[in-house]
Amino acid sequence: MPKSLISIQDFTKEEILHILDVAEEMEHNKSQTFLSDKVVACIFFEPSTRTRLSFETAANRLGARVIGFSDAANTSIRKGESLKDTIKMVSNYVDLIVMRHPLEGSARYASEVASVPVINAGDGANQHPTQTLLDLYTIRQTQGRLDHININMVGDLKYGRTVHSLLQAMSHFSPEFEFTAPDELKLPQEYRDFMDSKGIPYKETADLREYLDSTDILYMTRIQQERFTDPVEYEKVKNVYSLNASMLSGVRPNMKILHPLPRLQEIATDVDETPYAWYFKQAENGMYVRMAIISYLLGKR
């Protein structure tokens, strides 16, 4: 089975650091042609803007050609074709598959069926490892290091897969965490157990202001309506946090605000003009990191 990237825990600390170094190389040299004999499939069974466009751009910038679809509606899936058959067929056409699918575990399954590497571009609420790697890249870019960083995670800590994957990945680098969430969206027990087992210190609050001035990275997340089964629960918490520029007067000078995007009202647009806003740069970094991951899995870096 070729090496795939399905879950952030598939990569060792050394592999993570290698990807970040290669991504830095890509940022300095944005157009290369060493994959000009490769074809990459981007198969998206669920809508996406940033992830799909940045993967397609990443492959193109390395000289590879891209096939795929951005919506399962116009494919044989509508005729009832199984995921296994779709993957078997696509993996006979291409050198690497990038897949997003609404079912959890679909990417792991695809990697077992495919004869080429698979990159998980999001399997429902489960994993989105390339987001995690670009988060790590951005943290290192803004702080000059990954070790001993203080990260305040804000918003949907219950369903937010980026939060869960980032804290797993950061566990290699002796972090300190603050978790800012309303009671309904607090971090699940399994992740508290995980941090206890790794000896990682963390504090919790429901008040966004409480740890705002003592953090290096403010990791904001959207309250994701699509993850709620109960609309009443969503209505209760959807506007719980709203960060605006006036709240940032006492923050650390090195503090940067990250957000996996899309953002709603949780970050007011007046924050965009402050030196702390880094989420658009973070999205740009996604392209370099995806260039690095594609190159690595195809054995070119």
Added chain:
Amino acid sequence: METNDGKQLKVSAIKNGTVLDHIPSCQVFKVIDILGLSGSEHPVTFGVNLDSKSMGRKGIIKISERFFKDDELNKIALIAPNASVNIIRDFKVVEKKLLTIPETICGIVKCINPMCVTNHEDIPTRFRTIVKGSEIQLQCVYCEKITDL
């Protein structure tokens, strides 16, 4: 032996085969299912709600002329972790074994996560076992969610 005031055996002895003892009574039928005993050509006898000093009530299954591989038996460790396995030859117990919980469990259990791919596509389930004290948890290899037993 599970005698009734010493007068008669509730589940009669077998000459050659395997005796699974100390199964929780409520799990006896599941064990029969998992080991595929319903298709057996040789006698299979079982009892439920038998008196037991250690368990209060227990179940027992005796399978004539069948000797299982450890892999097969360990599948039932999930539902009967304290079961004991007696290998019988010529009416004598020649070997006693305890079950060990396998590292992965294939099939048998369904993933609790309704959004897991194994509940939508024709895929055999696979779990990593996590032992937490006396509790056993199963982590789905696909969706990574934990199913409690």
